[in-house]
Amino acid sequence: MGRVPKKVDHRERRELIAGALMRVAADGGLEAISLRHVAAEAGVTTGMVQHYFATKDDMMRFALNGIMERTTARIEAAMARLRQPAAPADLVRTLLRTLMPLDDDRRADGRVGLAFLAYSAVEPGAADLLRDGTRQMAGFLADQIRAAQAAGTVAPHLDADAAGAGLLGLMEGLSLYLLGGHYTGETALGALDAHLNLIFGNT
Known part of the structure; x- marks a missing residue:
């Protein structure tokens, strides 16, 4: 009787390889990334890596999406723990704190995120992904400031878009120092x- 072939979970394989890429990038930066290094870190052959990712750029984009998905999950979990209805100041504080590299998992993602930021300067696909994320976060912050202005808890003359962009920049700068x-x-x-x-005042 013939042996039943083992079913391959292609998503799991891709995530295994992308995880290896992120570990290589966290340890040595993007310049350390090669098909050979990623394959060795994942414990697979270079042929398998090439089967799932035709180019290094394909690997990088998949890994960047993985970081963004994990970050989104962290934010959603943190927001769900807030007492409802949550005040705009609490939503803003929770978002920014969750994005900061304050534990091992976020520090690992943060180091790779820095590498991707440099990579995005020369790779338009990665730059588009990062810009979309920046626009969404800055827009969310500005919307919360406007909500607080409507509630009378933030000065009406404050430029919400500029303040939101400033808070996002502050968080990124603090994250770099961390x-x-x-x-x-x-x-x-x-x-x-x-x-x-x-x-927001001393809320």
């Missing part, structure tokens, strides 16, 4: 809260 070991988590969160209090 990844570089310049700030502790306590220092970074204190700086974030100080700026949030300037916009």
